[in-house]
Structure formats: C-alpha cells, structure tokens
Amino acid sequence: MMQNSEQGGGASSIILKDQDRFKDCQPFTFACQQCSSTIVVTCIVDTMTSPHRSSYTCSSCEAVQSPYYISNKMLLAARGFVQEYYRGRVKCDDAACTYTSTSTPLNGKCPSCFKGGVAYVVTETDLYNQLSYFLSLVDYRSFTESNSKQQGSASTHGLNELLSLPYNTMKNLLDTKRILPNRSY
Numbered sequence: 588m589m590q591n592s593e594q595g596g597g598a599s600s601i602i603l604k605d606q607d608r609f610k611d612c613q614p615f616t617f618a619c620q621q622c623s624s625t626i627v628v629t630c631i632v633d634t635m636t637s638p639h640r641s642s643y644t645c646s647s648c649e650a651v652q653s654p655y656y657i658s659n660k661m662l663l664a665a666r667g668f669v670q671e672y673y674r675g676r677v678k679c680d681d682a683a684c685t686y687t688s689t690s691t692p693l694n695g696k697c698p699s700c701f702k703g704g705v706a707y708v709v710t711e712t713d714l715y716n717q718l719s720y721f722l723s724l725v726d727y728r729s730f731t732e733s734n735s736k737q738q739g740s741a742s743t744h745g746l747n748e749l750l751s752l753p754y755n756t757m758k759n760l761l762d763t764k765r766i767l768p769n770r771s772y
Contacts, residue, residue: 605723611713612720613668617660619645620652631730631750641749642724651749657725658753665721665760672714677705718761725753 615628624647631642643652679686681703688705697703723729727750 608716609720609723612717615661615664615721615724617652617657617664619648619650620656621645621650622648624648626652628724631724631727643749654749654752657750658756661721661725661753662756662760665718665757668709668714668717672709672711674709676708678708679703680706718757722754722757722761725750725757727751727754 617626617628618624619626622645624645626643626645628642641651643657644650645652675689675691677688677691679697679700681697681700684697684700684703686697686699686705687708692698692705695704697705727747731747
C-alpha cells in the first residue's frame with residue numbers, strides 16, 4: 588500500500604470505478620407492459636436515442652413503464668441472483684474439465700480431473716456487485732446530481748417519480764443484512 592501512494596496512485600487506485608466493478612454484471616432485462624418486447628437497461632437515461640429518454644421507456648411502443656412494475660421486475664431479478672448464490676454451485680477452474688457440483692470437496696481439488704481446484708460460480712462479491720449494479724440503474728439521486736452540473740435539470744425531468752420506488756426497494760434489499768450478513772464491502 589505504501590508503494591501505491593508513493594507512486595502517486597493513492598486511495599483512488601485502490602477503489603474500483605463503477606464501470607470496472609460492474610463489467611461482469613448482467614444487465615437488467617424485462618418485458619414491456621404494453622407490447623411484451625424485451626427492454627434491456629444498462630443506464631438510467633438512454634443517451635444514444637435521446638438525451639431526455641428514460642431507459643425504462645419501451646423502444647417499440649414508446650410506453651413508459653410503471654414504477655411498481657419496474658420495482659417488481661427488478662426485485663424478482665435480484666432474488667434470482669440471490670437464489671443462484673445460495674445454491675452454492677462450484678466448478679472446476681481447469682478449462683478442459685466440466686465438473687460442477689453443489690457440494691465442495693474437502694481438499695478443494697476437483698474430484699473429476701484431479702488437476703484443478705474448485706471455486707464458487709457466484710461469490711459474495713459477485714452477488715454484492717450485481718445488486719449494487721441494479722441499485723445504480725435506479726439511483727436517480729446520483730444521476731440527477733451529476734447531470735444537473737453538466738446539462739441542467741431538463742434531462743432529469745420525471746426520473747424522481749419513475750425511479751423512487753424501485754430505488755427504495757433495491758436500497759432496502761441491500762441494506763438488510765439478511766442476504767449477505769456480517770459482510771463489509
């Protein structure tokens with residue numbers, strides 16, 4: 588750590604940026620309420636099509652999704668990731684071996700190929716990062732703060748009403764210590 592700060596890296600080189608931390612996360616996908624086409628959300632506002640268009644607006648029928656619908660779909664997706672974590676699946680880290688199981692060998696070696704070790708498919712960090720990524724997709728407060736400094740408040744119009752319920756739902760999910768008790772990230 589001392590070397591890092593002497594080289595000018597400091598604390599900023601230790602803390603990962605969101606884009607690096609979330610690079611392995613799954614995007615939030617759900618079906619449109621109106622036309623059932625798939626909506627893929629990777630950011631709060633879709634700046635590729637319009638700087639004022641929410642990513643929670645269907646690109647096919649232009650319907651804005653209900654906050655309750657977004658909150659429910661995001662909670663269901665988050666629960667799916669939590670379920671996958673608690674399954675406790677392990678797999679061999681040798682590329683040639685296809686061993687996967689829900690029981691961890693005592694010696695940590697692959698019982699199939701005897702070459703590689705076994706590791707959890709979904710780690711605690713993976714789960715925390717995925718849930719944090721979902722929270723960032725509805726964190727209208729941070730988006731509004733950063734965007735108001737750059738472009739003014741016109742592009743953030745309506746985000747509070749649309750994303751406050753999903754934000755509170757995901758914030759409560761991450762704040763409860765039931766999912767990952769006694770962990771510090």
